[in-house]
Amino acid sequence: MPTQTKSKPILEVEELSISFAQYTSGLRQSSLKVIADLSVSVCPGEIVAVVGSSGSGKSLLAHAILGILPGNAAISGSIRFAGQKLTAEYQEAIRGREIALIPQSVNYLDPLMQVGKQVRNAAKIARGSSPDRAAARKIQREAFARYNLAPEVERLLPFQLSGGMARRVLVATALVSSARLVIADEPTPGLDDAAVRETLGCFRELADQGRGVLLITHDIETALEIADRIAVFYAGTTVEVAPVQDFSGGGEALRHPYTKALWRSLPKNDFAPIPGFQPHPNALPEGCLFQPRCPMATPECTAGRPEMRAVREGMVRCIHAS
Amino acid sequence: MLLEASEIGFRYSKNQWVLRGVSVAIRSGEVVGLIGPSGCGKTTLGRILAGYERPHEGSVALDGKALPATGYHPVQLVFQHPEKAVNPRWRMRKTLAEGGGPDEQLLAALGIQEEWLSRWPNELSGGELQRFCVARALRPQTRFLIADEMTAMLDGITQAQIWHAVLDYARKQEMGVLVVSHEKSLINRLCTRVVDLTQFC
Ligand code: SF4
Numbered sequence: 001m002p003t004q005t006k007s008k009p010i011l012e013v014e015e016l017s018i019s020f021a022q023y024t025s026g027l028r029q030s031s032l033k034v035i036a037d038l039s040v041s042v043c044p045g046e047i048v049a050v051v052g053s054s055g056s057g058k059s060l061l062a063h064a065i066l067g068i069l070p071g072n073a074a075i076s077g078s079i080r081f082a083g084q085k086l087t088a089e090y091q092e093a094i095r096g097r098e099i100a101l102i103p104q105s106v107n108y109l110d111p112l113m114q115v116g117k118q119v120r121n122a123a124k125i126a127r128g129s130s131p132d133r134a135a136a137r138k139i140q141r142e143a144f145a146r147y148n149l150a151p152e153v154e155r156l157l158p159f160q161l162s163g164g165m166a167r168r169v170l171v172a173t174a175l176v177s178s179a180r181l182v183i184a185d186e187p188t189p190g191l192d193d194a195a196v197r198e199t200l201g202c203f204r205e206l207a208d209q210g211r212g213v214l215l216i217t218h219d220i221e222t223a224l225e226i227a228d229r230i231a232v233f234y235a236g237t238t239v240e241v242a243p244v245q246d247f248s249g250g251g252e253a254l255r256h257p258y259t260k261a262l263w264r265s266l267p268k269n270d271f272a273p274i275p276g277f278q279p280h281p282n283a284l285p286e287g288c289l290f291q292p293r294c295p296m297a298t299p300e301c302t303a304g305r306p307e308m309r310a311v312r313e314g315m316v317r318c319i320h321a322s
Numbered sequence: 323m324l325l326e327a328s329e330i331g332f333r334y335s336k337n338q339w340v341l342r343g344v345s346v347a348i349r350s351g352e353v354v355g356l357i358g359p360s361g362c363g364k365t366t367l368g369r370i371l372a373g374y375e376r377p378h379e380g381s382v383a384l385d386g387k388a389l390p391a392t393g394y395h396p397v398q399l400v401f402q403h404p405e406k407a408v409n410p411r412w413r414m415r416k417t418l419a420e421g422g423g424p425d426e427q428l429l430a431a432l433g434i435q436e437e438w439l440s441r442w443p444n445e446l447s448g449g450e451l452q453r454f455c456v457a458r459a460l461r462p463q464t465r466f467l468i469a470d471e472m473t474a475m476l477d478g479i480t481q482a483q484i485w486h487a488v489l490d491y492a493r494k495q496e497m498g499v500l501v502v503s504h505e506k507s508l509i510n511r512l513c514t515r516v517v518d519l520t521q522f523c
Pocket of ligand 1: 256257258288289290291292294295296297298301306317318319320321
């Protein structure tokens, strides 16, 4: 198991916050912070999974990195790619070239364009605009062969593909790009076991080529099978980043009480839930976000939001973690 | 009670059978898993059992009698996407009242907060909405529950909360449950018996 990679991160997200302007009764404008102080990094060759419940806003992380947040979003904190701060111009310049997205929905594919052509276009964009059609075709065919897509598939339209095939086309698109960072947003829902396994294998392959892979998912069991590190997302922020090996036994090696509770709630473990629910962004508790549900909470836990700090080989946002 | 689907055949177009010759039986109080690769008709079978679709071949019977075509259906279905299962223009209180008054004990077991009742669906998270969909399906007249990937999109803690409440309720009411899921560990945890549709694919 490769522990913390020594190479420099390809992606560093620090204290990222994302708020949305909202109009409440009358003309009063308020802002709703959906992501608060989120920090995560990805090194080349590494798969980092951001795990959180669906609908909790974690996809916004992908959108922020790609610079495709809606206009009413305000963002603070910093995102660095290959050591350089990601500005709007820089994002524009590298999108699709240095950073590839494997989106949640296969609706992302152009419904009216043959899928082979879509992959060839990605290959062309990656290599500047040199219009070498034969070269692009060769790259596309190799990528198809790699992911068990029959040659005749290249002439199909997206709606003619099965879910698993469409997923493989999306992965092939990332493969032919020169992306050093691949972001996969909720890539496996609705796929059966075999298709999930296949998709995961593709991600490993992308990482083994030296790319960084950021996997955003609600499915912790899948994440545990494939990722090197897990970032646990709770109530709009990362409460822990842990090496995957720490998810074992009774969760003793885990740092945050929420992560431990999540681990123990899995069907393959105790299947034992803790009570309560995640707080809404407009009704966050005082102090630690997990404090109303935390079995370890003390009066100090309401004093302020715990900072993210390094504990053993990971990071945690809990004042009592050791 | 016995819920029995016999020799079910179903097709969306002329020669494309989604299901053919499939038989399943569930007794009251039993928790049965339904597994199989995607596209093999698990969801369709669940919809047929719950009366959302009519089979082209075969029949569904409850204690040997055909299921009622009108009125409350004793086989209730809860599926993966709660946001598609509730009326967006109704406050949660109204959604819950569909089909009878809410059972306070059940609401508490499902962790439904009093203040959520006055919210609109888009003001709740997926996990919160799904608790309502489960509460709505668990009426005294419900004899069987079809849970089609019911907790697939939820986090582990919410999943465990909902299932503990459902299993508890099923035990008390002697309700039968069919668990459609692609998650092996969940099936192993919940079910006493598993039906695999792979053979019919
Ligand atoms: S800071 Fe306190 S309340 Fe928060 S997770 Fe740690 S022990 Fe629990």
